[in-house]
Amino acid sequence: MKTIFRLSVLGFFSLFTTVNAAVPLPVFPNTTFKITNYGASTSASDNSTAIQNAINACNAAGGGTVIIPSGTFLSAPLTMESNVNLQLNAGAVLTALPYGNGNGSPTGSYPNNGTANTYSNFIYGKNVTNIAVTGTGTIEGQGSAWWAAFKASPTVLTKRPCLIRFDACSTVAVTGISLQNSPGVHLTFGQRSINSTAANLTINAPSTSPNTDGIDTWSPNINIFHCTIACGDDNIAMDSESQNVTIKHCTFGTGHGCSVGSFTTNVTNILVDSCTFNGTTSGMRLKTERGRGGNENHITYSNITMTGVTNPIFISSYYPSFPATPTADTAQAIISTTPAWQNIILKNAVITGSPNAGTIWGLPEQSIVNVTFDNVQISATKGMKVNNASGVKFNCSSISVTSGNAITSTYNAGISGIDFTTGKSTSCIPIIITGLGPDNLSNGLLVYPNPFRESVRISSIGDFRYIIYGLDGRELESGQGSDQALVGSFLRPGIYVVKIQGTSGSSTSKICKSE
Template sequence: MKIKNIILLLCFITGFNTAFANEGWINILNEGGNNKGILCTPAIQKAIEKASKNGGGTIFFPAGNYLTGPITLKSNITIYLDAGSVLKFSENFDDYLPYVEMRYEGIMMKTFSPLLYAKDAENISIKGRGVIDGQGKAWWNEVYRIESAKGPIPETKYQKMWTEQNKGIVYSPYYQRTIDKKFFRPAFFQAQNCKNILIEGVTFQNSPFWTINPVFCENINITGITIFNPHSPNTDGINPSSCKNVHISNCHISVGDDCITIKSGRDEDGRKYGIPTENVTITNCTMLSGHGGVVIGSEMSGGIKKITISNCVFDGTDRGIRIKSARGRGGVVEDIRVDNVVMKNIKEEAFMMNLFYDKNTVEEPVSERTPIFRNIHISNVTGTNVNKAGTVLGISEMPVQNISFSNINIQATEGFTLNTTDNVEFHDAKITTTLGSSFKIENSNNLILDNVASMKPIANTALIKLTDVSNMMISNNFPMFATDVFIEANGAKTKGIFLKNNVFNNVKKVINKGAALNAGAVVE
């Protein structure tokens, strides 16, 4: 009898614990949903409303195939996709009506609802080991159809709706070409003005447009996810925009545009809100296909600051670290740290800092329209099979300022190019090229090159090429391999080039002086 009572008691305790563990969990199959690939948007949204009325809960998707239209998340709601579950989104554009307010490429407008959408919510999560498939091909094909037209084509009802609902929208003239399309795809996930967001474990694939795109949000944790958007237009991976306290870790990303991009609004519209993206950590991530590994801008009109990027691998991206802006953007990018990064098979530049992203602009007085890059420091980087080690390009009224590269080892076709910079330093940098100088510096002031080298100097090619450079220290250099020319200096503005503590035993000619170089410009 005692044994029977004990067994009954254990069963009661086990049942109680199970019930307690599942309290707040809503199995979508019990709420009218199905895992046979039949559209079940109402059931999913009804389950979210039900949980919300009870103060929150978890919407559970067991293994199987699900089909839905856009989902609106609410506070204290978790979407949990079990291993083996695939949540696909409808390819019918009508399902994403009515238009909602969203930020598209840095401009607030009304357009299709994001696939996963939240506004003014907190404590929202997407978790599990399942797959979320945006089925973006239909959206991509419509973009291709519009862009490939050689002449005027009849407007769709969606384009007419966009015009009607976006009267008075403000944008810069160069953006007219994009506005003329009047077709703005939805982001996969966009949360606006939300707090405490967790996205963990799941796989996102085939996004119609940008994939993870929180806007005006705070306290975001994105960890352990996979994003796979191959051969697709503008399908960036993770794009925090005007967000604070963002943590991105342990992610694997391969997309049709930039892998991770940090933004804060475009031009006048971005400056109107004036909300920077700040306090961002990116660590332990791998990036494969993509225009850039980690990119800042070009929509950075609200400012971007206090960013760390560490322990990442870029293999096959077009660029590694890219920071881009242009006249008219405004905003300040500052306090950036990059450390412990490996790059391989980089098709363009390993590093790009470009304030001349729009080549058609002309010098203008410094104002709120003037973008600023400053206080950016990069260390402990290895790069192989790189097309170009790096480019740093400022604008005449605002040079790129206070930049350093330390312990850099890159094997590339071309080396570093600096133009219109101020206060740039290289320490312990081995830049081995197969074409041209390792360092080509023009129109720049206040530089240090400390222990720089090439592992395979090129015959009759200077390791360092200077044009119109002033106030520069070249020190602690010991070329270990036979070098024909170490420095080539030219330009009437070149002056104050100091050489100190160098050992040039393996150098045939230390300085090759150009015809325009003034006497005494280089001090040995």
């Protein structure tokens, strides 16, 4: 049989040139298996046998696409096989069986996995390769009864099913679909997996739903792009062995932020870029505790906008709570699982409307080392706490508070580049970029993704030089000014990089011009 690669999976990614080439995408033959041809029906009380038979037939034929057509299909848990693309067409809703009374009672409710109060994940794969869940349909978890049962008996329902989980799998993609109301986590790239991609997903659960993380990662080589996530726990959580993870162009609503932890052993080479946080409980949330950490290194958040985020910056070796004071805890022996946060960067960020500026709190035996704020502007009610941390550097960054000092606690802390009282930068003269709309009123543009429409006003104290580059590295515009300059009027709509050299420092930011 001639193999033809389907555009339903690969064509989506051709739109993006930023996909990490080290993360390959699955490819499938042009063979299709429609679940209704295997007995699935919108009137059936459980379609799991029909859908599983379609998956198995697809695998036995050497791979292809299992199609779930428009309509609502109830199902018990399903097992993915290698070389299978499970595609939910427009209007398709794959719905997990309801919780009922638990353990498969009454008939027609979600079964246990043979042991009381333990349940298989809804869509699960283990030791399989080249798999995908794609389309534009919806997977519905019917989580409300699960959440109520958990709140009534939290020690009984400790492991509620994920909607999708893959363990020890390679070359995985989940794209385009909506995931909602999972009993537990919505999507997990689990232990011993490699080369996983999530893109263009919409994930929703109520803010009060317990432990309903959007996406959890426990493995290396992961791309997460263009996802919109609002849930009851971490929007994204990167746990132990998450390495070479890239998260770009995501929007986070209710939830606990784009997090690392709380299991953080060997979490390295993380990039979170061009993401927006609106009303999340936390933003940049790095959390762990003794016994769960070790080798947390090279973590960067860049081009970030946060609005109304309760805890915008949270880097802690205590979880879930801090000691009463920095001196209330005594140093312990350093072992392999002692948290060791180092080389953390927050760059090109605008944070507004937060109750507090942030918290950085290491252990007495192991400080948090080398945290850099580069062109970060924070507006909050109260200032930042920094305890047991060294090499905390503010470069062209500021903290503006309405109550108290900008830096409120500095126990065993090495901090530079900022005035602890006023929050003003002492490392350079901040370079402010503001945009002008058609009515010639400033729209407060600072960095991407806040767009301008006609031109950009660069303001600085004294002389400066600027260069605007395209994303391909070509120089498009350059010039110099004294105190201020209007630039960018001849640029086409798009995203650019502007480099500004002032008398006391430099700044590099992405800017966006809209239609």
